[in-house]
Amino acid sequence: MFKKIADSINLQQNSSSTILIVLVSFDPDVPESDISNWCALSEMIVEKRKLVGVDLIIALTHSLKGRDATCITKIQPDKISWPTIKEMLISNFCKPMMMQDHFDRIIKFRICNKDSPAEAGLRLWQLIERIPDANLPEHVITSFVVSVLSQCDDKIRRELNSVVVNDKHQLFRILRGISLKRCNDEFVSSEIEPKKIRTSTTFKGSCHFCERVGHRGFECRDEHRFNNKNISVSHKPEQSKTMTSCYICRDTSHIASNCPKRPVKKEDALSGSKQVNLCSKAAHGTLETSGMKLLFIFDSGSECSLIKQSKSDHLEGDRFHDQILLKGIEVNSIISPLQVRCSVCIQGLPLNVTFHVLPDECTNEEVLLGRDILQNELSVEINSNSIHFFKAKLTNFCTKLNNGLQTIDTDLTGSDKEKLISILNKYYKNFINQLPTMQVTTGVKNSTY
Structure with a gap:
């Protein structure tokens, strides 16, 4: 009996010695991967389990993914150790971040399509905790997460702002409730399909x-129309029916x-269309309006001026809700439902410009000035580095001479000039202001040489 107990103990020791130590997986191509934190966690396992040599290589082979797995082959076999591997991984895949980079990741935080509100809140919480030398208390981080998530989704904003959230436990309890509510809403909406409206075009x-x-x-x-068909059919008695x-x-x-005379619905009618043809390289500048300074590009290929929707909310001026079709932007045409006419100042020149409002995702520039601004007696000079606006100088030409032909400038002088003017005065009333459109016969034959 003691022999069986000893054999079982030896069997357990042999099986425990063959257990494979698995480290946390790491892939440098994942956006949120951090080689420094992975090395710190893996170092605890390596030192606790005393992984060296072949055991260390096997553990790293199962955990490293992608490009970092090939880095182990570049180390000489006699120099394979955890400090050497750690130094090589950090030097190749470490992403040094400055203090402002941590805040940029928080400000630009967005909820992914596959993330639930609770998962998104946990990612945001971890980003805030990674800010070096911050040491923010829990209620401050909670308020920070509530503020950022409220900007990402309206449903989350309504749920979080309806109560006072003071700690992490209460925050994630509310976020998990939003996840369940969203799943229930999707289940109910999938059972009841909305009635499809049949669209008909004239x-x-x-x-x-x-x-x-x-x-x-x-x-x-x-x-x-039945008489135009050459089909022999038997005559049937006509049945009386009501004409529709x-x-x-x-x-x-x-x-x-x-009916072609059917009135068009107001929401289906467009007030007009504008062609927007953008150049590959446009001229840039700055304009002032409503107390703001906005960057703009000037493109003479555009019939109208455009502005982002986020910037149009701060403009002061007249607003028109006309449906304008803008052609030439991206692949499809875009409808601008709002136009704002306001006063702007470009290089010290006051102008009245009508901006067509576009969604932010349709344009990369804050303001696009088209050739419609040139109607304000404005001229523009563009070179490879700058753009210059200036008032156009108008020249008034006389269309009729008040003093006859006495003041015209000719190459003749004296009596020869008087003879020429006397000849021209005979036909003065027959002169026109444009090019002649018919041939005139004087009755004098030219001599041939």
């Missing part, structure tokens, strides 16, 4: 049977849904 062509505008051939209700007519124009060839 046919603006003409029927090839009756040649009337407003319907297609297979929709024609004219009884004479359009209640808008009282025409029997079509119904009201296809």
Whole structure:
């Protein structure tokens, strides 16, 4: 019996010696990977388990992914040790960050599509805790997370601002509740499908049977269209039926849904369209309006001036809610639902400009000035490095000489000039201001040489 106990103990010791030590996986291509924190965690396991030689290589082979797995092969076999591997990994994959980089990651934080509010809040909490030398208390970090998450999603903002959140436990309890509520809403919406609205567009062509505008051939209700078909059919007694007519124009060839005189809905009608053709290299500058300084680019290929929606909220001026179709931006055309007419100052020149408001994701520039600003008696001079605006100088030309032909400048002088003017005065009333469009015969034949 003692022999069986000893054999079982030896078997357990042999099995424990063959247990594979697995480290935390690391991939440098993951956006939030941190080689410094991974080395600190792995160093605790290596020192506790005393991993050296082949055991260390096997553990690292199973944990390192991607580009860092090939770095182990660059170390000489006799120099493989944890300090050497740690120094090489940090030198190749460490991402040095300054203090402002930590704040930039927090300010630019966004919730991913696959993240629940609780998972996004945990990622944000960890980003705040990584700020070096901060040592922020828990209630300060909680308020910081609430402020950033409220800017990312309206549902989260309503839930978090409805109560006073003081600690981490209360914050994540609310965020987990938002996750459950979102799942329940999606389940209910998937069961009840909304009724699909049938969209119909007015046919603006003409029927090839009756040649009337407003319907297609297979929709024609004219009884004479059957006479155009060369099909022999047996005569059947005519059945009396009520003629259907359009209640808008009282025409029997079509119904009201296809009537060309049907009024267009206000939301479907566009006030006009503008062509926006952007150059590959545009001129940049700065303008002042409503107490703000905005960067702009000038492009003469655009018929109108554009502005981002986030910047238009601060403009002071008249607002027009016309549906303007802007062609030439990206692949598809974009509708601008709002126009703002305000006063701007460009290089000391006051101007009145009408801006067409666009969503922020449709343009990279804050303001785009088109050739419509040149209608304000303005000229522009562009070179490779700068752009200069200045007032255009207008020259008034006389269209009619008040003193006849006495003041004209000729190459003749004296009596020869008087003879020329006397000849021109005979035909003075027949002169025109543009190029002649017909041939004039004087009756004098030119002599041939």
